[in-house]
Amino acid sequence: MNIRPDYAxxxxxxxxxxxxxxxxxxxxxxxxxxxEKCSASGYGVEIDDAxxxxxxxxxxxxxxxxxxxGLAGFDAQSFDYxxxxxxxxxxxxxxxxxxxxxxxxxxxxxxxxxxGYWNHRWQIARGRMPVSDDLPYQWFDTPNIHLCTLADFExxxxxxxxxxxQRLVLSDGKPxxxxxxxxxxxxxxxxxxxxx
Numbered sequence: 586m587n588i589r590p591d592y593a594x595x596x597x598x599x600x601x602x603x604x605x606x607x608x609x610x611x612x613x614x615x616x617x618x619x620x621e622k623c624s625a626s627g628y629g630v631e632i633d634d635a636x637x638x639x640x641x642x643x644x645x646x647x648x649x650x651x652x653x654x655g656l657a658g659f660d661a662q663s664f665d666y667x668x669x670x671x672x673x674x675x676x677x678x679x680x681x682x683x684x685x686x687x688x689x690x691x692x693x694x695x696x697x698x699x700x701g702y703w704n705h706r707w708q709i710a711r712g713r714m715p716v717s718d719d720l721p722y723q724w725f726d727t728p729n730i731h732l733c734t735l736a737d738f739e740x741x742x743x744x745x746x747x748x749x750x751q752r753l754v755l756s757d758g759k760p761x762x763x764x765x766x767x768x769x770x771x772x773x774x775x776x777x778x779x780x781x
Contacts, residue, residue, distance in 0.1 A: 613645030
């Protein structure tokens with residue numbers, strides 16, 4: 586089974602028997618993986634009908650709802666981890682989402698394509714919006730509305746009162762340590778509310 590690089594990182598960060606909420610969970614692949622590798626339990630949240638059905642076929646607990654309305658249906662600190670994988674850039678109310686993740690979970694994990702990646706910058710310098718494996722849509726049909734760089738996300742965390750606990754930057758599935766905002770395609774962050 587070929588595991589997405591951000592999923593592999595998340596599996597390493599989530600301790601055994603954690604309670605997890607996966608926001609924008611798609612077909613439930615990550616939750617199923619966390620169940621198998623970490624004995625984790627929890628729920629996925631998804632709006633798309635086809636993905637909800639796929640979760641049910643995968644025996645993943647799923648709640649159909651729109652993330653844009655917030656997470657008011659979940660009690661504070663009711664999950665160990667709240668995960669938002671490759672969904673942050675498609676959420677309209679990004680600050681609200683981060684705050685809600687920190688309210689509902691003890692820690693949050695976010696993954697997103699790094700808009701500061703050199704190839705994206707090169708495409709912009711050539712007068713085009715970036716298209717890549719991580720940003721596969723054309724400018725006119727993209728669901729991505731808030732693209733950001735590593736520096737942008739870290740600034741937002743500070744503004745929202747979040748403390749970054751761990752960061753992993755990947756390029757072609759491998760960790761990038763030197764010049765990560767320029768050389769990294771995919772960012773994976775673990776954070777918590779700064780005042781616990």
